[in-house]
Amino acid sequence: MLEKINQNDWISALGDGVWAYLIIPDPVLRSELVERGAIRQSIETGQQVARQVRERFPGRRAAEILDNLGARVILSQDNPRWGSRLQCAEYQQRPPQVTIYERAMEEMARVAEDFRLDLFADPTVMREVSLSHELYHHLERTEYSPVSKQFRLVSKRIGPFTFYKRAAQLDEIAAHAFAQELCGLSSSPGILDLLMRYTSAAGRSNLFRQSQEIHTLD
Numbered sequence: 001m002l003e004k005i006n007q008n009d010w011i012s013a014l015g016d017g018v019w020a021y022l023i024i025p026d027p028v029l030r031s032e033l034v035e036r037g038a039i040r041q042s043i044e045t046g047q048q049v050a051r052q053v054r055e056r057f058p059g060r061r062a063a064e065i066l067d068n069l070g071a072r073v074i075l076s077q078d079n080p081r082w083g084s085r086l087q088c089a090e091y092q093q094r095p096p097q098v099t100i101y102e103r104a105m106e107e108m109a110r111v112a113e114d115f116r117l118d119l120f121a122d123p124t125v126m127r128e129v130s131l132s133h134e135l136y137h138h139l140e141r142t143e144y145s146p147v148s149k150q151f152r153l154v155s156k157r158i159g160p161f162t163f164y165k166r167a168a169q170l171d172e173i174a175a176h177a178f179a180q181e182l183c184g185l186s187s188s189p190g191i192l193d194l195l196m197r198y199t200s201a202a203g204r205s206n207l208f209r210q211s212q213e214i215h216t217l218d
């Protein structure tokens with residue numbers, strides 16, 4: 001079945017924000033967040049912040065904007081991974097700094113090529129997308145507020161005390177939406193991020209099936 005899923009299938013299966021739903025793997029958490037409008041809000045926030053940044057820094061690239069906002073950009077040849085997942089870039093708040101992992105960037109571009117996601121099959125595009133993504137994280141920490149803060153979840157209640165947690169995936173959704181808008185891309189980098197999380201053929205078939213269910217729910 002999988003070999004029949006070509007580029008257009010993946011883009012139509014995971015486009016239109018479907019990737020954003022699936023980035024939250026826990027179906028219970030996902031439906032709670034959908035009900036509260038959190039996923040839509042995350043996408044809209046990312047897009048809105050990107051439009052404001054474009055107005056503020058017309059014609060500037062993400063690296064220049066970061067520099068202007070006092071964040072350093074470091075290009076690294078390290079290739080860190082989280083389990084089987086590649087790490088392309090990293091944001092650190094103190095001191096403000098973005099690290100771009102060049103080798104991961106090349107690997108991501110190759111994966112994009114395998115999926116025939118031509119848009120992301122160029123390491124230069126991947127680097128601009130990743131810098132934009134991390135620029136959003138810098139802005140959410142310094143000038144805006146993370147979307148996940150608006151949608152706190154009850155973690156547990158003990159007697160009169162309520163403990164909360166945040167769904168960090170919402171901030172990832174916002175960062176992907178920001179990067180897409182700022183870079184003017186026709187598809188979301190969230191699609192590639194999601195595909196990178198499902199490395200086996202069985203996993204990807206499963207992902208495709210889930211995406212079809214979400215479309216059916218719409």
Ligand SMILES: [Zn+2]
Nearest residue numbers: 133137172175
């Ligand atoms: Zn991120």
